[in-house]
Amino acid sequence: MNTYPVQQARCEATGSDDLELVHASKNGDMAAFEELVRRYDRRLLRIAQNVMHNWEDAQDAVQEAFLKAFQHLGGFREDSQFSTWIIRITVNRCLMKLRQQKTRKEVSHDSSFESEEQSLPFDIADWTPNPEQSYRTSEFREILRKNLGGLPAGLRTVFVLRDVEEFSLEETAQVLRLTVATVKTRSRRARLMLRERLSKYFRRPREWSDRASRLESRYFTTASSRD
Numbered sequence: 001m002n003t004y005p006v007q008q009a010r011c012e013a014t015g016s017d018d019l020e021l022v023h024a025s026k027n028g029d030m031a032a033f034e035e036l037v038r039r040y041d042r043r044l045l046r047i048a049q050n051v052m053h054n055w056e057d058a059q060d061a062v063q064e065a066f067l068k069a070f071q072h073l074g075g076f077r078e079d080s081q082f083s084t085w086i087i088r089i090t091v092n093r094c095l096m097k098l099r100q101q102k103t104r105k106e107v108s109h110d111s112s113f114e115s116e117e118q119s120l121p122f123d124i125a126d127w128t129p130n131p132e133q134s135y136r137t138s139e140f141r142e143i144l145r146k147n148l149g150g151l152p153a154g155l156r157t158v159f160v161l162r163d164v165e166e167f168s169l170e171e172t173a174q175v176l177r178l179t180v181a182t183v184k185t186r187s188r189r190a191r192l193m194l195r196e197r198l199s200k201y202f203r204r205p206r207e208w209s210d211r212a213s214r215l216e217s218r219y220f221t222t223a224s225s226r227d
Contacts, residue, residue: 018082026073033073037066040083043165044090050160051094053149061097065090080174088175091157098153147197155190162187 018039024032044065048058069076069086076085148156161167161175162183169187173180 019078022073022076022078022082025070033070036082036086040086041066044086047087047160047165048090048094050148050164051091051153051157052098053145057097058094061093062090065093068093084171084174087161088177091161091175095153095157143198147194150197151190151193155186155193158183158186159190159194 018036021032021036021039025036041062044062045058048061049055052058052061065086069089076082148159151159157176158172161172162169167175169180169183172178173183176183178186
């Protein structure tokens with residue numbers, strides 16, 4: 001019943017294939033690097049857009065990440081998967097751009113990603129008046145997008161990796177170079193922050209409280225067993 005071994009096998013197969021392309025790229029095979037770009041371009045754009053909430057900035061961040069990866073390909077030590085490495089570079093470019101934007105405008109009450117305790121996401125479905133239907137509506141997705149964008153960048157990044165991309169705690173920690181304990185802490189804080197922001201969209205506070213309590217109990221139990 002557990003699909004993790006299958007997922008892990010697929011991940012290892014892809015990682016091995018990536019390394020072949022990396023080796024070829026290091027030897028000057030541009031077609032091999034272009035294949036790596038094609039393989040990860042859409043995924044990196046999705047991550048970047050969710051972190052930055054701006055399509056043009058996300059495109060710039062991904063382009064810069066691929067350029068930096070190409071320029072420093074010789075420094076890829078292969079002690080982690082290529083996907084982890086390129087996602088880390090992309091996330092770092094996104095966070096750098098967000099820090100630069102802070103000099104021009106106030107971005108929530110964010111601080112350095114490396115030093116701030118941050119948090120993450122939750123399963124939205126159970127929080128809606130009609131979970132199965134409302135989660136699929138563009139209106140609710142827009143509400144979620146807007147409130148996710150209001151979280152500090154570091155919290156948003158963890159949320160995107162854990163709850164949108166469905167990274168495990170260990171994978172998220174590896175990409176962000178954090179401890180698993182730190183990822184857990186930030187994840188929990190983000191969920192609480194996001195829950196507080198979304199609570200105003202529910203008409204009956206008591207009903208909201210009951211749903212939130214059920215969600216928190218179910219989600220954290222599920223997350224801990226999954227990871």
